[in-house]
Amino acid sequence: MKVTSRVFLVAFFGLVAVICLMVGTLATGSTRSRQVQSDLVEQVAATIRCPVCDGLSVADSSAPIAKDIRGKILQDVHRHMTESQIENSFVAQYGRSILLRPQRSGLSALVWLLPLVAISIGILILAAFYYDRAKNPPWKLPRGDLK
Amino acid sequence: MTIRKKVLIIGGVVIACVVAAVAIGVSLPAATDYQAYSPLLGKPAPQITGTSLLTGASESLANLRGRYVVVNFFASWCTPCESEASDLEEFYYQESQAHLATIIGVVFEDVTSTARKFLIQTGTTYPAIADPGEKIAIEYGVTGPPSTYIIDPQGIVVAHVNGPVTSSGLEAVINQLRHKRQTT
Known part of the structure; x- marks a missing residue:
């Protein structure tokens, strides 16, 4: 075999290898991105209440409207909307009650904050009580009584 | 400050918080007898x-x-x-x-x-x-x-x-x- 033919063969197989590598990478990338999108759809669907069911998320419900809402979430994910943007779009149509968990902003944040505030106040009351008791113990006898 | 005073102040703050939360809840747009609340009220109607x-x-x-x-x-x-x-x-x-x-x-x-x-x-x-x-x-x-x-x-x-x-x-x-x- 001539040197030129050998060089041509090596170049040809090299090119085929590069193309296979590129196609493989693209296919894996697209599968992975599809998996990421599907995970995001499931994640958002689990936080949206099925409007016609009792306490079920659209991820868990088999109602036709739940299926349609999952379809809308998928469309929104394809439009590169974030999880909170999708949630907000449903809140704009149904109100805050469409979310199974309260939002972490606005008035709904009180649901997360109030228990923390209540616990802190409880700790402060207990601390004040024990501090006071340590300072003025009820069993402390007036001076001179031991004599 | 005595413990009774401290408890009174903290209790007052808690009650004020509860009253404020109730007031906020009451001030939210509420449904009348016949009508229901919708976030769309006052907004352009979605296309049909x-x-x-x-x-x-x-x-x-x-x-x-x-x-x-x-x-x-x-x-x-x-x-x-x-x-x-x-x-x-x-x-x-x-x-x-x-x-x-x-x-x-x-x-x-x-x-x-x-x-x-x-x-x-x-x-x-x-x-x-x-x-x-x-x-x-x-x-x-x-x-x-x-x-x-x-x-x-x-x-x-x-x-x-x-x-x-x-x-x-x-x-x-x-x-x-x-x-x-x-x-x-």
Whole structure:
């Protein structure tokens, strides 16, 4: 075999290898991105209440409207909307009650904050009580009584 | 500061927080006896387009601008929808004569052929359209039929009723809205 033919063969197989590598990478990338999108759809669907069911998320419900809402979430994910943007779009149509968990902003944040505030106040009351008791113990006898 | 004073101050703060939370809750837009709250109130009505199930004519909310439009989400399997059908028809007959208000029905979670049969059986003559994929219902935030929205002549959602409506109830709401518009 001539040197030129050998060089041509090596170049040809090299090119085929590069193309296979590129196609493989693209296919894996697209599968992975599809998996990421599907995970995001499931994640958002689990936080949206099925409007016609009792306490079920659209991820868990088999109602036709739940299926349609999952379809809308998928469309929104394809439009590169974030999880909170999708949630907000449903809140704009149904109100805050469409979310199974309260939002972490606005008035709904009180649901997360109030228990923390209540616990802190409880700790402060207990601390004040024990501090006071340590300072003025009820069993402390007036001076001179031991004599 | 004695412990009693401290407890009184902290208790006062807690009570103030509870009162503030209740006040905020009360100040939120609440539903009246007849009407229900919707985040869409005061906002432009989402677009409605489709083909009339009875006539095959194309229907669009945009073409009805200049009149009050009652958007009614219904289904053939919904018993209250059946009970309100005659009232809606009566309202449509009265208002469409004067060209002051009209109705557009939107099918919710139902088979088109069954919905068409329902319209024929109940003697409905106003336009009603199918909503494949519940796209319109999701845009309006419908939680179940019957659900009715009233849209003003400028295309703004001005009222929402969850549950069956009556002809007199719709008249009252629209008259109230007309009166409000005239005085402002």
